[in-house]
Amino acid sequence: MLAVLSFTFSALLTSVAGTQFNAEVKQHGSFLKPVEYQHRLRLCNAYPGAEVFRVEKGGQNLTSRLAYKECQQVASKQSLRVGDRLNFVADQLPMSSFTVDALPQYDAMLYIVVQRQDAKSDAVAFQSHLFASSRNAQVAVMDTYVGKAKAALLLVNASGYESSKEGPGYTVMPFGTAFGVADGNYQVILSDGSAESKIHSPMQAKEGESYLVLRTGAGLAGKGSEMDLMVFPSPSWAERSAAKAWSLTIAFLAALFISMM
Numbered sequence: 157m158l159a160v161l162s163f164t165f166s167a168l169l170t171s172v173a174g175t176q177f178n179a180e181v182k183q184h185g186s187f188l189k190p191v192e193y194q195h196r197l198r199l200c201n202a203y204p205g206a207e208v209f210r211v212e213k214g215g216q217n218l219t220s221r222l223a224y225k226e227c228q229q230v231a232s233k234q235s236l237r238v239g240d241r242l243n244f245v246a247d248q249l250p251m252s253s254f255t256v257d258a259l260p261q262y263d264a265m266l267y268i269v270v271q272r273q274d275a276k277s278d279a280v281a282f283q284s285h286l287f288a289s290s291r292n293a294q295v296a297v298m299d300t301y302v303g304k305a306k307a308a309l310l311l312v313n314a315s316g317y318e319s320s321k322e323g324p325g326y327t328v329m330p331f332g333t334a335f336g337v338a339d340g341n342y343q344v345i346l347s348d349g350s351a352e353s354k355i356h357s358p359m360q361a362k363e364g365e366s367y368l369v370l371r372t373g374a375g376l377a378g379k380g381s382e383m384d385l386m387v388f389p390s391p392s393w394a395e396r397s398a399a400k401a402w403s404l405t406i407a408f409l410a411a412l413f414i415s416m417m
């Protein structure tokens with residue numbers, strides 16, 4: 157019944173004046189080349205429970221196993237095109253697809269999040285957010301929780317609630333919004349209104365990075381569906397990917413060195 161769900165995010169795109177021109181540059185065997193924009197892609201699993209997804213496009217795997225509360229960045233050699241269909245494959249669920257309906261004429265980071273559609277069925281739904289590249293750290297806030305509990309996401313700096321004499325010492329992050337933040341160390345808190353919320357997650361805001369903050373869960377009886385919080389990239393993910401980039405640089409330099417000998 158829900159074998160193939162198609163979702164698009166064209167409504168999110170705004171056209172930028174002045175980019176039309178670039179798109180019309182044609183190649184006449186000359187020096188002119190169409191401008192290539194860099195569209196990076198991150199895929200996240202916010203489907204509570206044990207379901208593990210794998211995302212493929214045209215028979216190619218874009219991700220390895222994507223467990224609940226994990227995101228993966230797709231290798232940049234897999235460039236995105238309008239019309240691409242990303243298939244989310246899981247063991248116990250019918251396959252569902254996200255179709256790329258439009259891409260902006262600027263460098264961007266696209267997040268696609270798979271989640272439950274509601275608490276009554278196992279059907280999946282998607283949310284996506286497109287970040288234009290920016291020098292600032294940016295944050296998008298989404299609600300993927302399908303249960304009944306009320307809660308808010310708060311951003312506090314690393315020293316916590318009590319740090320500020322002037323204000324409340326925290327910022328409410330409304331669901332469905334995106335904003336820039338100053339570089340620094342923060343905590344994201346999932347607050348149900350009680351004085352001490354135990355659910356929190358660090359966020360190390362770094363210039364140029366795009367962060368996703370999600371409320372997750374389904375509030376169903378059973379393991380792994382409690383209301384929870386997810387922040388991506390986590391500080392440890394950022395460290396690992398920086399280490400990877402560095403080892404690639406070393407490999408590249410070594411290759412360059414060998415080729416010069």
Ligand SMILES: *[C@@H]1O[C@H](CO)[C@@H](O)[C@H](O)[C@H]1NC(C)=O
Pocket residue numbers: 210215216217
């Ligand atoms: C994609 O991943 C699945 C599961 O790991 C594997 O069975 C399949 O062979 C992979 N496909 C390709 C084209 O590598």
Ligand SMILES: *[C@@H]1O[C@H](CO)[C@@H](O)[C@H](O)[C@H]1NC(C)=O
Pocket residue numbers: 313314315319320321340
């Ligand atoms: C947290 O915020 C307070 C008030 O704005 C500020 O005085 C303090 O230095 C901040 N702490 C950190 C670690 O950024």
